[in-house]
Amino acid sequence: MTKFVDLTPTLGTEILDLDLADDLDDATAATLQRLLGLRGLLVFRDQAKLTPERHVEISRRFGGLEVHVQKRYHHQAHPEILIVSNVVENGAPIGLADAGKYWHSDLSYLAEPSLGSLLHAQELPTDGSGDTLFADTRASYDALDAATKRRLVGLSAEHSYVARNNAQAAVNPDRRIDESTAAKVPPVLHPVVRAHPLTKRPALFVNEGFTTRIVDLPDAESRALLDRLFAHSIEPRFLYRHQWRAHDLVFWDNRSTMHLATGCPANERRTLFRTTVRGDRPIAYVPAAAEIAA
Ligand code: OGA
Numbered sequence: 467m468t469k470f471v472d473l474t475p476t477l478g479t480e481i482l483d484l485d486l487a488d489d490l491d492d493a494t495a496a497t498l499q500r501l502l503g504l505r506g507l508l509v510f511r512d513q514a515k516l517t518p519e520r521h522v523e524i525s526r527r528f529g530g531l532e533v534h535v536q537k538r539y540h541h542q543a544h545p546e547i548l549i550v551s552n553v554v555e556n557g558a559p560i561g562l563a564d565a566g567k568y569w570h571s572d573l574s575y576l577a578e579p580s581l582g583s584l585l586h587a588q589e590l591p592t593d594g595s596g597d598t599l600f601a602d603t604r605a606s607y608d609a610l611d612a613a614t615k616r617r618l619v620g621l622s623a624e625h626s627y628v629a630r631n632n633a634q635a636a637v638n639p640d641r642r643i644d645e646s647t648a649a650k651v652p653p654v655l656h657p658v659v660r661a662h663p664l665t666k667r668p669a670l671f672v673n674e675g676f677t678t679r680i681v682d683l684p685d686a687e688s689r690a691l692l693d694r695l696f697a698h699s700i701e702p703r704f705l706y707r708h709q710w711r712a713h714d715l716v717f718w719d720n721r722s723t724m725h726l727a728t729g730c731p732a733n734e735r736r737t738l739f740r741t742t743v744r745g746d747r748p749i750a751y752v753p754a755a756a757e758i759a760a
Pocket residue numbers: 550565566572583585596597598725726727728729738740
């Protein structure tokens with residue numbers, strides 16, 4: 467594995483000479499883990515030979531795998547695979563149709579949110595639509611002014627799957643969940659700025675999709691601060707737009723990026739398989755005094 471191309475100055479690296487269907491030795495796996503931490507996103511092209519079984523196996527090299535709370539979207543043979551798809555068969559969608567049409571970090575609503583996700587393209591729209599946008603939440607934190615960084619020190623925010631799902635279910639009844647499913651994903655609190663476990667670099671960890679409020683702030687203040695952080699973190703300078711090619715596999719770091727599905731027209735077919743690697747409880751980032759000096 468020697469051919470790398472950086473996608474933006476801070477975010478994303480394309481790896482041109484690795485077939486994930488072949489054996490992955492420990493040294494290469496360790497390099498990939500480090501690269502993911504440094505670059506936030508890895509793109510592997512032409513992964514045509516990668517079977518669902520091998521996708522699961524490769525993903526396990528980076529940690530335990532999550533099984534999505536909504537069973538109906540699981541791959542039948544491999545529950546660790548979440549099917550992301552707008553395809554309807556026999557009147558029922560074969561996967562999660564509206565996955566991520568809002569900015570989010572996968573599973574930020576868990577007490578131990580995901581480390582990263584591996585998304586493998588199966589069938590793509592023929593009209594070139596269906597891009598996924600990624601935002602570098604380290605770069606957006608770094609770019610904040612010192613006064614805002616001071617304000618964020620010690621703040622925590624609430625993340626809720628149920629709040630998001632209820633909003634989606636209002637427009638897509640297929641997403642309704644029962645109380646026992648909802649009870650598995652109670653709201654959780656996370657630091658607003660987290661330190662990456664490998665690089666120790668700070669990253670903003672609030673997202674439009676799952677973050678409902680900043681705790682210990684009055685509602686209006688919490689709303690205003692979140693809206694400002696959301697708007698700031700998706701400025702074009704922090705983004706990478708992934709245009710999917712046949713058999714791409716994209717591995718992103720949920721600790722230092724957010725993403726958004728731009729979607730495709732209903733008459734196009736788009737199906738991808740996702741595995742989601744388990745992560746640790748986020749650790750709050752504490753800036754050095756000089757970093758936030760007035
Ligand atoms: C996901 C996701 C985006 C897309 O699979 O986690 O957000 O463009 N997908 O399908």
